[in-house]
Structure formats: structure tokens, C-alpha cells
Amino acid sequence: MTAYHYPTTLDETCALLDDGEDTMVYGGGTAVQILLKQGVLFATDLVDIGGVPGLDEITETSKGLRVGPLVTLRSMETSPIVRRVAPIAAEVYGRVANPRVRNTASVGGNIAHGDYRLDPPTALMVLDATVELTSRRGSRKVPAREFFVDFQQTALEHGELVSAIEIPSQPESAGAHFAKLSSLAANDWPAASAAALVVQGSRGKRDVRLGLGALSHVPVFLQFEAAADTSVDDVVTAAKDAATPLLDPLPDVRGSSDYKRRLGLVAVEEAIRNSWKEGSDDHRRVSIFGRRRR
Missing domain, CATH: 3.30.390.50 (CO dehydrogenase flavoprotein, C-terminal domain)
Known part of the structure; x- marks a missing residue:
């Protein structure tokens, strides 16, 4: 039976992910729910990061945007900041599935799912975005162009989670x-x-x-x-x-x-x-x- 954990800090989250053998992050849960219903999810532990503060924020930086993993796809679609700084990203996130899915699915979970048919990576790659991965060992950044390594496999290693996506500003003349x-x-x-x-x-x-x-x-x-x-x-x-x-x-x-x-x-x-x-x-x-x- 799958056990659920509810950490309240990023450090606690990383510890849970590192200690477990078949542990999975639970964010928006859209992909996880589908896998559970299909009977193909074998995680022994699900770590719900909904209680970790700051993971659902979109921040404008000097270089562009920093997007937390719990930001919904709908927020990416409608955020005035995203529409101004990286409009192609807002457009692509707004084309995923339907409003019900976009209101639930998270940015981090979407990319971590690793499906080759995903819409958002097309925009993230052309914008030269990077994916921040965090674990007990610290944080590292992987270019979105290198994040997908094989069929439904990503650069995520054991104990890591997507802690942010950094998106450079779309050039004004582009x-x-x-x-x-x-x-x-x-x-x-x-x-x-x-x-x-x-x-x-x-x-x-x-x-x-x-x-x-x-x-x-x-x-x-x-x-x-x-x-x-x-x-x-x-x-x-x-x-x-x-x-x-x-x-x-x-x-x-x-x-x-x-x-x-x-x-x-x-x-x-x-x-x-x-x-x-x-x-x-x-x-x-x-x-x-x-x-x-x-």
C-alpha cells in the first residue's frame, strides 16, 4: 500500500525522497492519478509538496522568470508577468489539454512526467530555459534541451525533485x-x-x-x-x-x-x-x- 507524506520544508522533502527506494513527488497529481488508475504506478511512497511554502510562485528576475514547481499550467497561461516576459511560454502552456487539467497540473510535475508528447518543453527549449533540480546534495541546473534523456526518462536522479524552472526573457524583436x-x-x-x-x-x-x-x-x-x-x-x-x-x-x-x-x-x-x-x-x-x- 502506498504511503503518503506531507513535508512542510524543502529539506524535509529532499530527506523523504532520498530515504525512500520507490518514492515519488506528488504535486498537481494529474499524471499520478492516471497511473494509479491504470495500475502501473509502483511507488511505495508519495511525497505531497503542497505544504512547502514558496513553490507556487512566479517571480520576475533580472534575466526573466523563476517558476516554482507547483505553479499551475493555467497560471502560466494567464499570468500577466509570463505573458509580458515570455509570451510564447504562456501560449504553449495555454494549449495543454483543457482548462480542468490546466487548473490542476503543475509546471514541475508536467516536465518531470517526461512524456515525449508534452507541449511545454517545445517553448522551454527555444527560450533556453533551465530546470533546477534539488536534493540533499544541493541544487544543480540542467538545460531544458538536455532534461529529456530517453523515452519517458529525464535527468532527474534519485532523491531529486524539480524545484524551479528558470525561463529567460523572450527577446523583444523575436x-x-x-x-x-x-x-x-x-x-x-x-x-x-x-x-x-x-x-x-x-x-x-x-x-x-x-x-x-x-x-x-x-x-x-x-x-x-x-x-x-x-x-x-x-x-x-x-x-x-x-x-x-x-x-x-x-x-x-x-x-x-x-x-x-x-x-x-x-x-x-x-x-x-x-x-x-x-x-x-x-x-x-x-x-x-x-x-x-x-
Whole structure:
């Protein structure tokens, strides 16, 4: 029978996680509840971190945002701070499942779940976010691009929990777009997704970043440079050429590998066309929330 623990400090939480053999953090609980119902969760102890103060806060820093693991996906979607500092993150978090799930699921639990189909990692990767992991041994930071190491496996080690996600500010002149394509229902897991961020660089170049979801056994990140005067058609072609060898989607009820691969290229094209257009608008960006920023 699974035992529940209710720590009130981060140190106590880390001690419980370190002492147990099959211990799991319980945050929002959406994934845990599903696994319990499916009979595939074998944790002997669940550590509920809801009583640890400060883990549900979004803080603006000199570099961007510090997001606690218990912040809900809905808060990321609606927070004025997130919408101003990292609007592509707010957009992507707002596309996860449905409002009922987003009101419950937590930022830390979402990324720790490690599912290759997750939406938020696509934005976190293009924004160059880092994941803070804390244990009795101290804290360390792992780039979001390196956090997912294999199929449903993350960089989390025994005794660690996600204690924060640090998200750099989205550059003012950047163009951004998130494309999510589902084959069963709008709020289902995506069959393919792509977040694009086009950042103004130096020497007449633009940095093109792409985060891909549901198109391999882990979220995929790729990056390349393109001249600022390159046509959007040529940038789309370059993005597809760069993405194609990285696409290795798993077949399921949402489609075959071949179908998802083709859909993935559609998502890449949509994300690039919209973000490149925004990024070329006289170094200004019309944000996804309709407010012009300079």
C-alpha cells in the first residue's frame, strides 16, 4: 500500500525522497492519478509538496522568470508577468489539454512526467530555459534541451525533485509561433507540435530555433542561422531539411510513424512562416496576445 507524506520544508522533502527506494513527488497529481488508475504506478511512497511554502510562485528576475514547481499550467497561461516576459511560454502552456487539467497540473510535475508528447518543453527549449533540480546534495541546473534523456526518462536522479524552472526573457524583436496538430480531438495529445522562435542576430543574421513535440522518443530541439533577407520559403525549406532526419515518431492511435512524420513537417512550416513574418516586421513583434511591443 502506498504511503503518503506531507513535508512542510524543502529539506524535509529532499530527506523523504532520498530515504525512500520507490518514492515519488506528488504535486498537481494529474499524471499520478492516471497511473494509479491504470495500475502501473509502483511507488511505495508519495511525497505531497503542497505544504512547502514558496513553490507556487512566479517571480520576475533580472534575466526573466523563476517558476516554482507547483505553479499551475493555467497560471502560466494567464499570468500577466509570463505573458509580458515570455509570451510564447504562456501560449504553449495555454494549449495543454483543457482548462480542468490546466487548473490542476503543475509546471514541475508536467516536465518531470517526461512524456515525449508534452507541449511545454517545445517553448522551454527555444527560450533556453533551465530546470533546477534539488536534493540533499544541493541544487544543480540542467538545460531544458538536455532534461529529456530517453523515452519517458529525464535527468532527474534519485532523491531529486524539480524545484524551479528558470525561463529567460523572450527577446523583444523575436518572432514566435506554436503549431499543434491533433488527429483525435483538439484537447488530446498532439500528433505533432512545433514551437519556433526567430531571434534577431548580428551581421544581418537571424537565429532560428525549433522545439518539436511528439515527433521522437524525446522532445527535439534544433537551431540554425539564416540571413535576414532570406525569403520565408527558403527558411521553411532549410527548417524542414534540418528537422527531417530528427523525426522518428512513435505510432499509436493518433497515426502511423509516416503520417506523423509528414504532419510534423506541416507543423514546422506553420511555425516558421508565422514566426519569420513576425520577426521581419521592422524589428518589432506583434505578440500572440495582440499587443505591439518594441
